[in-house]
Amino acid sequence: MIDRVRLFSWGGPVPPQVGTANASFGERRGILLAVEADGILGLGEAAPLPGLSRESVTDCAAVLRSIDWRSVDVPASVADVERGWGEAAELAACNAARFAFETALLSVAATRRSQPLSHLVALDAGLEPARAPIARSIYIGATNDPETVARARAAMSRGGKTLKLKRSAEPLQVTLRTLRTVRGVAGKGAALRLDANGSLEPDEVPAALEAYASVGVELIEEPCSGAALLSLGALAVPWFADESLADPNLAPKLLHHPHCAGFVVKPTLLGGFSSAVRITRHARERGLPVIVTHAFEGPVGLAACAELAIAVASCALPPGIDDHAAKRAFADWDVPQVPPDGASVEPSLRSGLGEPRDLGALVEVFQWTR
Incomplete structure (x- = not known):
């Protein structure tokens, strides 16, 4: 009650x-x-x-x-x-x-x-929650941001193994130049992800992904927008559905799409843990991974996303759960699951969501x- x-x-x-x-x-x-x-x-x-x-x-x-x-x-x-x-x-x-x-x-x-929130969520998902730190994807900026390369160096210096960039609205060669520079900083062993936020035109996607593959991009999130995703086939870089999963008309089609390589789970956009668990179960049945990520929420939302990532880690790629610049716009609270200078999501030893708050x-x- x-x-x-x-x-x-x-x-x-x-x-x-x-x-x-x-x-x-x-x-x-x-x-x-x-x-x-x-x-x-x-x-x-x-x-x-x-x-x-x-x-x-x-x-x-x-x-x-x-x-x-x-x-x-x-x-x-x-x-x-x-x-x-x-x-x-x-x-x-x-x-x-x-x-x-x-x-x-x-x-x-x-x-x-x-018990931590992650344990309760994992039970519903039929999974065992992570007990050890999970390597996380570190967002380093947009492809047209002059600070992106410096952030890549900083991310690697704190142990980063997966770096994520957002594609800017720019010519392909400009994007490639940034990706090559970041690849040079990160080395061959690091994974590079690109998030297009649906910004490519459908007819641009095949050639763009062929070019991205040449610099070893691991995957691309939401290459084009909405229903246009349904027209995509198997491409040079695996593509994941992201914000289009929030469209109740598109989501079922994307979840069963034969060439969609995985699903990005943002609880704020999808409706919380219940939707996230359903998508994760479906992905497991198809043998596909999920990526849990935040939507620039404050510290409570970020902690909740971290607990979800811990819960589903056994069937997920490194989560996009990193300390971000918008968090302190809400409250200057630490999120123990996401230490700002680390490169991992840390399973909490506290019950519920973690730290008590004033x-x-x-x-x-x-x-x-x-």
């Missing part, structure tokens, strides 16, 4: 390098959900990603306010929490709010069991008490 629910507004300006291949955004804002049950505090974060999420921060706040919290109970599993939000129809159409709802309630459930400095915008 839920005793108290609070919503806090948080977020602020972010550095200019934070953004997607198609757009940058000057700020990141969201809603922090705090749920209390039997003296246990569970936190969740709704931080829709501008340009990719279909809902707004205002939408998330309205949905979380509208829930009949008297009828919500602490779930026993991921499947159980999905049944819980099934009674709140608004959550079904608001993925970022659903992620916050599921994170907060599952964190309370895991704390009751004195909410005193945050701006409360809603409270419900039983």
